[in-house]
Amino acid sequence: MLNLLTIGIQHQIAPVSVREKVAFSEENLPDALLDLRQYLNQFNNETNSEVAILSTCNRTEIYCAANDQQISPGLLQARTIDWLSSQQGIAKSEILDYVKTSVASEAVRHVFRVGCGLDSMVLGETQILGQIKKAAYTAQQAGSIGLHLNQLFNRTFAVAKDVRTNTEISSHAVSMASAALRLSQGVLGDIEKQRILFIGAGEMIQLCAVYFLGKKPRSITIANRTIERGEDLAKYISEQGYSCDSIPLSEVPEKMADFDIVISCTASSLPIIGLGMVNTALKKRRYAPMVMIDLAVPRDIEPEISNLRDVYLYTVDDLGQVVKEGNDLRLGAVKNAEMIIDLQVKNFMHWFMQRSSVPLINSLKQRSDELQNIELEKAKRKIQRGDDPMEVMAELARALSNKFLHGSLHTLNHAEEFSIDECQKIVSKIFISTGRKG
Known part of the structure; x- marks a missing residue:
């Protein structure tokens, strides 16, 4: 089992x-x-x-x-x-x-x-x-x-x-991507005026890009650790007729101030966007509000950033509240x-x-074969010494029957009081119910 x-x-x-x-x-x-x-x-x-x-x-x-x-x-x-x-x-x-x-x-x-x-x-x-x-x-x-x-x-x-x-x-249809779009619109309004930075190039970022593209943002930038993968996604978006470029992940700190919406989802084990980086970006932006959406687990964005007055930081748990309407x-x-x-x-x-029963079934078959072989050898010896074949066959049948019943009868005779009924039901189902059907 x-x-x-x-x-x-x-x-x-x-x-x-x-x-x-x-x-x-x-x-x-x-x-x-x-x-x-x-x-x-x-x-x-x-x-x-x-x-x-x-x-x-x-x-x-x-x-x-x-x-x-x-x-x-x-x-x-x-x-x-x-x-x-x-x-x-x-x-x-x-x-x-x-x-x-x-x-x-x-x-x-x-x-x-x-x-x-x-x-x-x-x-x-x-x-x-x-x-x-x-x-x-x-x-x-x-x-x-x-x-x-x-x-x-x-x-x-x-x-x-x-x-x-x-x-x-x-x-x-409601998704994390559509929830990200809804939250961004709630803070900044018209997406057509916004510059968006996607950090990462995996499936979640691709889904988000599709949703945001439908609102024709002012510009889109892809930042990814693997430059080639980021460039591939940027090229795909550009081929759809939208303004999109790609930058190395290392350039994000110096260019953070250029973006109104930052959406990140990478496989990093540690945050890649820190409090100091965002503080510096806010000063350059003269404290114009920013939306930051962290779709990664572990998180890409340090949670302390949520304390900044002009940053609206959302995690996957925050987006979960938004998708509840569609769930209903x-x-x-x-x-x-x-x-x-x-x-x-x-x-x-x-x-x-x-x-799970296969090992037990195999064991039962093996034991059955062993008992048959033992009784057949006995029957062969008796016939060879001249005993009546009909009597030998009858004795063979009785011996096999007794051996097959022995375990069940022993269990019934020695069962604890609380388990006798259950044992009787199991033995009856195996030897009586099945026999009647056959």
């Missing part, structure tokens, strides 16, 4: 100040997967754990499957949290209150809900499914998952497609989505339990 569980720190419970401490960078994830699997397996060579990690701006989740004869769900959770604490250099006391664990069918339900966008800050958003696919691919490449988690991920992708096809969960419009589709998920959870757990 296998354990299946998820261990996560998510936006519903944990603030960004906690989430950023447990987030994994894309570069470190493969090594982290192998290290976690090795850590869990070191306690018993037969555990053979499967692990995958999903790390986004809103959540860090660890998915595990392990042999429960060697490690219980509680112990698996404790060891995983120990590893996470050590790996990220954070005291367990800082994260324990924010950890959510789901086991067995509830773990399956949780992964399905995440994949369908039901657990997202933006209800029904589709970006999370791509992030799960990337997490699964990374785990596959690292060799940290096998049959069970592979099947879980494949079922998740199928359920998400089913929910989006048969419900309106993705209607009334999607709530009507949640009931239908949950019904689809409930059915698919049952189907997956049926498959999962069948797979």
Whole structure:
């Protein structure tokens, strides 16, 4: 029998100040997967754990499957949290209150809900499914998952497609990118007059650029650590007929004053925009207001900047309040989505339990073969010495029947009082109900 569980720190419970401490960078994830699997397996060579990690701006989740004869769900959770604490250099006391664990069918339900966008800050958003696919691919490449988690991920992708096809969960589109646009307009008004700096060139920045382009900003600049990638995004935007250029990330401090809106989302483990940098920019701007939107986890912009009077700093948690309106419009589709998920959870757990029974089924078949061979050898010897074949066959049948019944009868005769009823039901189902059907 296998354990299946998820261990996560998510936006519903944990603030960004906690989430950023447990987030994994894309570069470190493969090594982290192998290290976690090795850590869990070191306690018993037969555990053979499967692990995958999903790390986004809103959540860090660890998915595990392990042999429960060697490690219980509680112990698996404790060891995983120990590893996470050590790996990220954070005291367990800082994260324990924010950890959510789901086991067995509830773990399956949780992964399905995440994949369908039901657990997202933006209800029904589709970006999370791509992030799960990337997490699964990374785990596959690292060799940290096998049959069970592979099947879980494949079922998740199928359920998400089913929910989006048969419900309106993705209607009334609201995203972090559209929320960023709405907040910027609320502070500065007409976007056509604003100069925008995007820091980073990943998927989130690309989505934001699409939303802001629709409002025809005065200018757009891309700053990225990898110059070529920033230039590629700037070229794409320019080809759409908008004014856009690219600068190295190192030039941001001296050019910060040129921008009215700064939106940042990088994979940096430390802030790249500091209080001193922004203070200097404000003086050059003669304290004209700036909007700064930090979509990164860990954060790209030092939180102390929010204390500056002429800077309006928003994090992913702040944007979460804005997207709530769109989420409310999607709530009507949640009931239908949950019904689809409930059915698919049952189907997956049926498959999962069948797979868990394979070792027992193989053992029963092996034992059956052993008993048959023993009694057949006895029967052969009796026939060879001249015994009546019919009597030998009858004795063979009785012997096999007695041997197969022996374990069940022994269990019934020695069962504790509180378990006799349960034992009787199981034995009756195996030997009587099944026999009548046959």
